[in-house]
Amino acid sequence: MTAVSSTANTESHASVLHENRVFPPSAAYLAQTTLNADTFAQLKREADLDLDAFWSHRARELLTWEKPFTQGLDETQAPFYQWFADGTLNVSFNCLDRHLGTQPDKVALIAEADDGSAEYITYQTLYERVCLFANGLKSLGVVAGDRVIIYMPMVANAVVAMQACARLGAIHSVVFGGFSSKSLAERIIDAEAKVVITANIGYRGGKPIELKKTVDEAVAQSNNLVEHVVVWARDQTETIMQARDIWWHDLTAQQTTDCPPVWVSAEHPLFILYTSGSTGKPKGVQHSSAGYLLGALQSFKWTFDQQPNDVFWCTADVGWITGHSYVAYGPLAAGATQVVFEGVPTFPDASRFWQMIEKHKVSIFYTAPTAIRSLIKLGADLPAKHDLSSLRLLGSVGEPINPEAWIWYYNVVGGGRCPIVDTWWQTETGSQMLTPLPGAVATKPGSCAFPLPGLSINILDEALHPTAPREAGTLVIERPFPSMVRTLWRDPERFKTAYFPEEFGGRYVAGDSAMRDEDGYFWILGRTDDVLNVSGHRLGTMEIESALVANPLVAEAAVVGRPDEVTGEAVVAFVTLKGERPTGDAALEMIKTLKAFVGQEIGAIARPADIRFSDALPKTRSGKIMRRLLRSIARGDAITQDISTLENPAIIKQLQEG
Numbered sequence: 001m002t003a004v005s006s007t008a009n010t011e012s013h014a015s016v017l018h019e020n021r022v023f024p025p026s027a028a029y030l031a032q033t034t035l036n037a038d039t040f041a042q043l044k045r046e047a048d049l050d051l052d053a054f055w056s057h058r059a060r061e062l063l064t065w066e067k068p069f070t071q072g073l074d075e076t077q078a079p080f081y082q083w084f085a086d087g088t089l090n091v092s093f094n095c096l097d098r099h100l101g102t103q104p105d106k107v108a109l110i111a112e113a114d115d116g117s118a119e120y121i122t123y124q125t126l127y128e129r130v131c132l133f134a135n136g137l138k139s140l141g142v143v144a145g146d147r148v149i150i151y152m153p154m155v156a157n158a159v160v161a162m163q164a165c166a167r168l169g170a171i172h173s174v175v176f177g178g179f180s181s182k183s184l185a186e187r188i189i190d191a192e193a194k195v196v197i198t199a200n201i202g203y204r205g206g207k208p209i210e211l212k213k214t215v216d217e218a219v220a221q222s223n224n225l226v227e228h229v230v231v232w233a234r235d236q237t238e239t240i241m242q243a244r245d246i247w248w249h250d251l252t253a254q255q256t257t258d259c260p261p262v263w264v265s266a267e268h269p270l271f272i273l274y275t276s277g278s279t280g281k282p283k284g285v286q287h288s289s290a291g292y293l294l295g296a297l298q299s300f301k302w303t304f305d306q307q308p309n310d311v312f313w314c315t316a317d318v319g320w321i322t323g324h325s326y327v328a329y330g331p332l333a334a335g336a337t338q339v340v341f342e343g344v345p346t347f348p349d350a351s352r353f354w355q356m357i358e359k360h361k362v363s364i365f366y367t368a369p370t371a372i373r374s375l376i377k378l379g380a381d382l383p384a385k386h387d388l389s390s391l392r393l394l395g396s397v398g399e400p401i402n403p404e405a406w407i408w409y410y411n412v413v414g415g416g417r418c419p420i421v422d423t424w425w426q427t428e429t430g431s432q433m434l435t436p437l438p439g440a441v442a443t444k445p446g447s448c449a450f451p452l453p454g455l456s457i458n459i460l461d462e463a464l465h466p467t468a469p470r471e472a473g474t475l476v477i478e479r480p481f482p483s484m485v486r487t488l489w490r491d492p493e494r495f496k497t498a499y500f501p502e503e504f505g506g507r508y509v510a511g512d513s514a515m516r517d518e519d520g521y522f523w524i525l526g527r528t529d530d531v532l533n534v535s536g537h538r539l540g541t542m543e544i545e546s547a548l549v550a551n552p553l554v555a556e557a558a559v560v561g562r563p564d565e566v567t568g569e570a571v572v573a574f575v576t577l578k579g580e581r582p583t584g585d586a587a588l589e590m591i592k593t594l595k596a597f598v599g600q601e602i603g604a605i606a607r608p609a610d611i612r613f614s615d616a617l618p619k620t621r622s623g624k625i626m627r628r629l630l631r632s633i634a635r636g637d638a639i640t641q642d643i644s645t646l647e648n649p650a651i652i653k654q655l656q657e658g
């Protein structure tokens, strides 16, 4: 491979290739950290010596077991790895019960609603709310192994619902509240869910989100699979209830606050989370109980150097993996205090995050580059108007952070004293993989630095040799680790081919290209497959193409990404219609129609930013769509590709003009 590979998204992050600033941890940070370079060097040595013993040691130290395990890693069914398989435990017990003896009155959740009202929920209260609700689910017949879909706003009860499922050993699948009824129905059907948990309504940025209505539409499309819909009354909004629906408050009214945890085996599935891959059908990423929790908890403690008085705030929604590992599970297992926020960073104005950091004295703040970029655009001077002195550590996740946004985050939000942990990981890895460890590693803007202890991550060329410094290659994980995806829900074949392709000799292939610099720091360059990253959300180009061609007017569609200043990447769709190619106002009208259609098919996050019409799509004589050419056109770049094999060169002009 060459220094900048021909992957889909590499070119958009070219600025990191020239970045050479280095920020050692500040004296202020070092004065209060409990972890330093020696701690991690020692941990790394331990892991290098015996990986199995390393993780087994952590699993015994950090998790509470009902029955201790006798074996750490089991590779006999590779790549279906197992960890701690003969041990039993309960994830909710590990997140709640075990803190009751030591810190029942510590605040677990500071739940701030869209309208700014806040609720403070202690570990004792959270435990009681989880038990009440788990007993309610039990009364509906939910037992270990049943699938429960959670389609909720980002409120404390979303966490309660997840924890209640974990308490019963029921497998939850959280669906982000922005997904359409069709996407929701697909997930209900694939998971064969018995119960759906929702709210009558949600609010984001002052706007109501009609969750219950969407659930009704989805359940109607779901082959009578769903037996019950539990509805949390977010407010008094009038709601049509059907025979299968039950209010959350009615379900819990007669229950007790005592719900013994159901002990499950370490490998029992804790949840399924659907994510986009390179085919049209989302993948049901299945995670384990013990290994997953260990990864979430241990990384939380290392990366965020968690201390007893910290107030942690991860702004991710529980509909994504970040909201699972660093809202619903990791921080609770660690006994931390955290903020849970229903709303958006720009409502009522672009100082919402800064105002909340000041109000709740947040010390660790973890957000996505898209949020940072949009807040720079809408009010770069706003952080200075707030007291952000409680912050001691900042984090970034979900997409590459460009050095300019990093520097602003560091200076303007962090006051030059807070390290930034830029964490690379995935839905499939369950927990953070690459990150600078604050206090131990000097940071470089745009680099995710190094693997956490116990992880063997490499960048390989096509001959499977580690790439030379500054040479791009394929990011792989060489050895199994506890929090890794166990399989794809009811699709073990796809699991094998998607993540362990033969040509990589049993290694986990992440789907990203990356490079290392002369100091060994990792730099993520972008996806190598047909997956886009829009505002930190994964979208499969084929998923969007399938949505477009589902419209009776559309003959063919090809979707690519182009760099976007705020969202990282934006979706561009090239479409041919069954009828005439529209121009002028008719084209504008058609663009509106198709954008709305994709919104209905998948959800608003997948709506193309740009749609172009042509009489045909550019194809080679063998009929393959020329995607690299489309990417150049989407970016407005000069066409440098060889178009001699193009069947119909005249359409390039049409595509460029839109």
Ligand code: PRX
Binding pocket: 275, 321, 322, 396, 397, 398, 399, 400, 401, 422, 423, 424, 425, 426, 427, 428, 448, 510, 511, 512, 524, 526, 527, 533, 536, 537, 538
């Ligand atoms: O391309 C990488 C990008 O997001 C992908 C994973 O997406 P998802 O499973 O939705 O999980 C997002 C939250 C963990 C990766 O394959 N990605 C994630 N974090 C970073 C990143 N790219 C660059 N830098 C990051 N810190």
